[in-house]
Amino acid sequence: DRTRAFLKVQDGCNYRCSYCTIPDARGASRNIPAAELVGEAEQIAARGVKEIVLTGVNIGDFGRTTGESFLQLVTALDAVEGVERYRISSIEPNLLTDEVIAFCAASEKFVPHFHIPLQSGSDRILRRMRRRYDTGRFAERIARVREAMPDAFLGIDVIVGFPGETEDDFADAYRFLAETIRPAYLHIFPYSVRPGTPAAEFPQQVAPETAAERVARLGRLSAELHAEFCARFTGQVRPVLFESTMRGGRMTGFTDNYIRVAVPYRREWVNRIVPVELGMPASAVPEASGYAGGDEFLTGRILAE
The missing domain is CATH 3.30.750.200 (Transcription Regulator spoIIAA)
Structure with a gap:
């Protein structure tokens, strides 16, 4: 629905966890230069996509083949105009450094969401x-x-x-x-x-x-x-990026901290980040039951008009 894109920043893994075939199937950890990934992010932004999810096999290990670091990558991506949100798909705990955490906390684009x-x-x-x-x-x-x-x-x-x-x-x-x-x-x-x-x-x-x-x-x-x-977060105001799908007269989107929110459908809010006052969980709203296949979400009230 053109609200979110996935940017692969790394492939392969040098770890040898005892249960995993990835090092043999995908090879050693490797990546293209950060400058090329910035170019890809700029192309994504030019298509009107607001959110980019950084993906890879072991993305915190970025830089093995270019002498760069994951911190350098996220710093470079943060400067790309037009992208309003970045999510880090998954990062090993031993590679989630104090510097990366501090950068994400200070950034207006890297959201408070870690897998x-x-x-x-x-x-x-x-x-x-x-x-x-x-x-x-x-x-x-x-x-x-x-x-x-x-x-x-x-x-x-x-x-x-x-x-x-x-x-x-x-x-x-x-x-x-x-x-x-x-x-x-x-x-x-x-x-x-x-x-x-x-x-x-x-x-x-x-x-x-x-x-x-x-x-x-x-x-x-x-x-x-x-x-x-x-x-x-009930009663709080959070920024929500709305998606285009309509079900049961409602549209949904995700807050910066990855809470699914539903509001009555309005076409003009598709692919926009809007401040929303979070309401009750879906389980407390009879007409919304089963809306998202059982996924938890909150009802919301749009504040921006």
Whole structure:
């Protein structure tokens, strides 16, 4: 609908997580120069697109082939005229530096929204996964983001049922997410065997029905956390970029901190960022029930005319 574009800034990965085939399938971490990506962003802006999502396999590792850094990239992109929003699709916690956090917090274009892979809230499982951090480091990064951007939406990736994951490991992970991190959303994956990876040969493969039950438990937690996050902003005014789709006489868009908002459809608001007073969650509005396939969203009242 021409309100959002995806800009691939990096490909490949030098990490060797025990469950992942990407280094073999996609090769080493690499990128084109930041100047070329700025040119692509300028072309996107010329088409009238307001928001760009930065994508890649391991985007925080940007600069391996050009001697640049991810901070240099986001600084250059921030200066592109016509782009009003940037989102960082996913960034490894060990690469989410203080400098990047500070830059995004000060920027008028980089929004308070981070998608950060955790994969497990158990230190024992993180070691088996060969991840490059532990839960203490992850929690410290989350705290740093929230200190700089208290309203930030934090989406977290989690893998459930990794080989050797005991009920105690899962309980540790659940507590870490529910009590320590409390993100806005969980993106939950049941572990899937990838032939040729070390994890495929690990003993104690978790039964599919056990993994499914754990996925369901985290799914319920995610729904609770997301509803809690959205409710924090009821009555606040946030900028919303509206999309063109109309369903049930309504249009939707996302706030800067990634809350879906619905208002009565008005063609003139398509592809515009508009200040909106956030109202009630969809579950509290009978005529809006089922609007977005069960996705949580808030009703809104447009303030700008």
